[in-house]
Amino acid sequence: xxxxxxxxxxxxxxxxxxxxxxxxxSYGGTVNLFWYVQYPGQHLQxxxxxxxxxxxxxxxxxxxxxxxxxxxxxxxxxxxxxWSDTAEYFCAVATLGxxxxxxxxxxxxxx
Amino acid sequence: KAGVTQTPRYLIKTRGQQVTLSCSPISGxxxxxxxxxxxxxxxxxxxEYFSETQRNKGNFPGRFSGRQFSNSRSEMNVSTLELGxxxxxxxxxxxxxxxxxxxxxxxxxxxxxxx
Numbered sequence: 001x002x003x004x005x006x007x008x009x010x011x012x013x014x015x016x017x018x019x020x021x022x023x024x025x026s027y028g029g030t031v032n033l034f035w036y037v038q039y040p041g042q043h044l045q046x047x048x049x050x051x052x053x054x055x056x057x058x059x060x061x062x063x064x065x066x067x068x069x070x071x072x073x074x075x076x077x078x079x080x081x082x083w084s085d086t087a088e089y090f091c092a093v094a095t096l097g098x099x100x101x102x103x104x105x106x107x108x109x110x111x
Numbered sequence: 112k113a114g115v116t117q118t119p120r121y122l123i124k125t126r127g128q129q130v131t132l133s134c135s136p137i138s139g140x141x142x143x144x145x146x147x148x149x150x151x152x153x154x155x156x157x158x159e160y161f162s163e164t165q166r167n168k169g170n171f172p173g174r175f176s177g178r179q180f181s182n183s184r185s186e187m188n189v190s191t192l193e194l195g196x197x198x199x200x201x202x203x204x205x206x207x208x209x210x211x212x213x214x215x216x217x218x219x220x221x222x223x224x225x226x
Contacts, residue, residue, distance in 0.1 A: 032212060044201065044217035051212045090154065097167040098144070099203075099215060101154035 002027045004093050006102035013081050014110050021076040021105050023091030032094040033074040035065055038104075039087045047089070050074065061085070083111045112138055115204050115218035122223045129190040132221045134202030136183050142166070142207030143185040144215060145177060148199040157200075160185050161207045189223075197225045 007022035025031065035047040048059025055067040065076045074091060086109045091102040116135045124130050136143050144167075145157040156169040160179035177187045183204075189196055199222050203215035 034214070036217070043219040044203075046214060046216065049214060092154075094213070094215075097159060098156045098169070099146075099154075100156070101146075103153045 002093055002095055002100040004091055004100050004102040006089075006091055006105050008105045009103070010106045010108070012108045012110070015083055016080050017109075019076070019078040019081050019085075019107070021089055021091075021107070023074045023076065023102055024072050025074070025091075025093045025100070026072065027093065027095050028072075029095065033065075033067060034092040034094065034099070035059065035063070035074075035076050036090045036092060037087045038090065044090070047076070081107070081109050083109050085109050115202055115216055117200075117202050117218040117221050119221060120219065122221060123226065124192050124223065125226050126192055126194060128192050129188065130192060130223060132187045132189075132200055132202075132223075134185045134187070134204075134218060136185070136202075136204030137216055140204035140206055140216075141183050142205045142213070143179055143183065144203045144205070145185070145187050146201040146203065147171075148201055148220070149197075154201070157187070192225045194225050197223060199223075 003026045005024045033050040036044045037047045038044050050057045050067045058064045063078050088104045088106050090104045092099045118133045142161045144159040148154045159167040163179045174190045179185045199220045201220045202218045205213045205215045
């Protein structure tokens with residue numbers, strides 16, 4: 001079965017700091033990769049996705065992610081976080097007709 | 112387009128009861144998937160429906176079942192509720208073409224508390 005690992009359970013940053021959230025998956029075949037975000041009190045929203053092509057994908061709100069096939073990784077980055085980025089971030093892998101999620105990373109940004 | 116809607120948003124039930132949750136997908140989407148979200152297990156896939164047929168199933172007991180109607184709306188049923196069924200149940204819809212390059216869009220969820 002597919003597994004998705006998010007390395008950090010809770011990340012605390014100050015505004016303007018840079019962010020990188022790690023994500024690794026186990027499946028060796030072709031996968032589609034996603035990052036979803038869940039803001040406090042809101043539902044899961046799509047941040048960005050990778051299907052094929054350029055391994056560096058850009059999403060909403062200044063987020064980007066890089067797919068490194070050799071490392072089975074899809075790390076999320078943002079050069080400068082804002083207080084409004086406080087949320088829970090989920091990495092997900094789509095294969096065999098379903099989404100497999102990581103356990104999530106809670107990001108807290110202090111103003 | 113309106114997003115995925117789920118009803119009810121909150122439910123309180125007691126052990127042994129059964130519950131039915133409803134999901135209306137984004138207009139034009141034909142695939143509906145259900146997920147359970149708990150602090151202990153995270154987000155876990157329950158099942159997926161497409162064209163009124165279950166197309167994929169996760170590793171949940173038979174107490175968890177679902178169906179899809181001809182208008183793509185879906186219901187999920189949990190019978191003989193247990194305390195451990197307390198969770199946020201999320202519905203997601205996608206176009207359902209069956210290809211790999213599909214994106215699932217999530218509803219707000221139904222928070223179920225079993226007492």
